[in-house]
Amino acid sequence: MRSGVSTTAGVDRLAGLELENALLRERISVLEAALRDPAPVPRCLGLTAAQGRLFGVLMAREIASREQLELALYGDRPGDLPCEKNLLVHLCHMRRKLDAFAVALVCQRECGWFFTPAGKATLRALLAREQAEAALCRTQ
Known part of the structure; x- marks a missing residue:
């Protein structure tokens, strides 16, 4: 009798x-999709x-x-990560493009990368201006 109880408990567990x-x-799938979904740039x-x-x-x-x-870069290719320097190369090229707009891409050792609040404000303003121009073109 006792073995029947433990078997049932084991099946339930x-x-x-x-x-x-x-x-x-499912949660992982949703989170990975959120990381990969392109934000307006x-x-x-x-x-x-x-x-x-x-x-x-x-x-x-x-x-x-x-x-x-x-x-975000390679999540759709698990187990197929390229050389660890690839991310750094992408960030370096991105940093050069952002420099033209006085936007800093900062590396905080052992933590990660970030845009300064002023940089994010500049990027949001650029995006808003482009969206306003596109809306104006659609109404003409």
């Missing part, structure tokens, strides 16, 4: 763990698609870790 696993996989910056994904992560967070940025 397994079913609970499988349900929890399914829910966690001011066209005047001339960013590549990869740089645009990094831009979206950096605009959405106070500070973005290496893992978050790599997930």
Whole structure:
């Protein structure tokens, strides 16, 4: 009799763990999609698609870790991460493009990268201006 109880409890526990696993996989899927979904990027910056994904992560967070940025770039290719320097190269090229607009992309050692509040304000203003110009063109 006792073995029947433990078997039932074990089956219930397994079913609970499988349900929890399914829910966690769904949450991961939603979070990964949120990281990969492109944020609006001011066209005047001339960013590549990869740089645009990094831009979206950096605009959405106070500070973005290496893992978050790599997930945005390579999350659709698990287990296929390129050389660790690739992220740094993307950020370097992006930094050069942002310098023309006086926007700083800052690296905080051991934490990650971020735009300064003033830089984010400048980027939002550029985006708002482009959106206003596009709306004006649609009404003409």
